[in-house]
Amino acid sequence: MVIITVINNKGGVSKTVTSINIASYLSRDSKVLLVDLDAQANATISTIGETSNDHVGQWLVEEKKFAEVVKQYDTSFDVMPSARALDNYSKLIGTEPDYQFILKERIESEKLQQEYDYIVIDNAPSLSTLAYTTFLAATHVVIPSAPEEHSISGIANILQTVVNVKKRYNPDLKVAGIFFSKYHPSYRERIDNDMVNDAREAFGELVLQTSIRKNVSIKEALAYKKSVFDYAPESAGAQDYQKLVEEIKTKI
Ligand SMILES: Nc1ncnc2c1ncn2[C@@H]1O[C@H](COP(=O)(O)OP(=O)(O)OP(=O)(O)O)[C@@H](O)[C@H]1O
Ligand SMILES: [Mg+2]
Numbered sequence: 001m002v003i004i005t006v007i008n009n010k011g012g013v014s015k016t017v018t019s020i021n022i023a024s025y026l027s028r029d030s031k032v033l034l035v036d037l038d039a040q041a042n043a044t045i046s047t048i049g050e051t052s053n054d055h056v057g058q059w060l061v062e063e064k065k066f067a068e069v070v071k072q073y074d075t076s077f078d079v080m081p082s083a084r085a086l087d088n089y090s091k092l093i094g095t096e097p098d099y100q101f102i103l104k105e106r107i108e109s110e111k112l113q114q115e116y117d118y119i120v121i122d123n124a125p126s127l128s129t130l131a132y133t134t135f136l137a138a139t140h141v142v143i144p145s146a147p148e149e150h151s152i153s154g155i156a157n158i159l160q161t162v163v164n165v166k167k168r169y170n171p172d173l174k175v176a177g178i179f180f181s182k183y184h185p186s187y188r189e190r191i192d193n194d195m196v197n198d199a200r201e202a203f204g205e206l207v208l209q210t211s212i213r214k215n216v217s218i219k220e221a222l223a224y225k226k227s228v229f230d231y232a233p234e235s236a237g238a239q240d241y242q243k244l245v246e247e248i249k250t251k252i
Helices: 015-026 056-060 086-094 099-109 129-137 151-168 187-206 216-223 236-250
Strands: 002-006 032-037 071-073 077-080 118-123 140-145 174-180
Touching (some): 002 015, 002 129, 015 032, 015 077, 015 118, 015 140, 015 216, 015 236, 032 129, 056 099, 086 099, 086 129, 099 129, 118 129, 140 151, 151 174, 151 187, 174 187, 216 236
Parallel strands (some): 002 118, 002 140, 032 077, 032 118, 140 174
Antiparallel strands (some): 071 077
């Protein structure tokens, strides 16, 4: 089983959109679980349509079993939902000894590797308690970034964390790729190209060839609680995300 954590401590860089669309695309021929680990619950609201009373925090602390909490988006993939209350659960989890292992242990003890081919995890914009639990559970890290100033230093921080986690806890963790979203490759926005080139200089092959263009269908799909593939399959957004997931698959 492949476990992809979609992470960047910067807000608004397309983590949620990316998690939903990776899950949606992979679910065409695989069994996929999307885990929402952000108390904002955007991935939950944009798939199953609402936050639910039962949420991932309860599953993590063993108040509820997986089957009691998991929901289905359409017929395509399952969603482990989040809720505002996750914040309090996260504080509680952070006080437990060896809390970093909690997600990995819950996945293993519920034998989710027998249920799913892929787990895709959407994170909050922080490298906090729950984010660390995903670094230990994951096999691969995907880092969405916006082509703006300071994004290079932000990515460098995340990569350093991955190095530390690999050394201490999870030697098999791999970076599947860094990519840029809300990209404007037009002549008027040469700066976007410059940013991507700078990132390639800094991080080499970790920067994926695919960038996600700024595309209104991506934004609308989120509002209509659909993946971009379901909402606008011919759009530039769907084309870009298809290319991105295909490229990520070559890194797995
Ligand atoms: N390629 C794109 N083109 C147009 N709009 C986009 C694109 N990617 C993301 N957006 C929009 O940008 C906003 C932020 O995206 P998203 O919620 O995925 O970011 P996030 O990193 O999950 O944010 P947060 O840190 O708050 O969790 C959303 O309104 C989304 O619809
Ligand atoms: Mg988000």
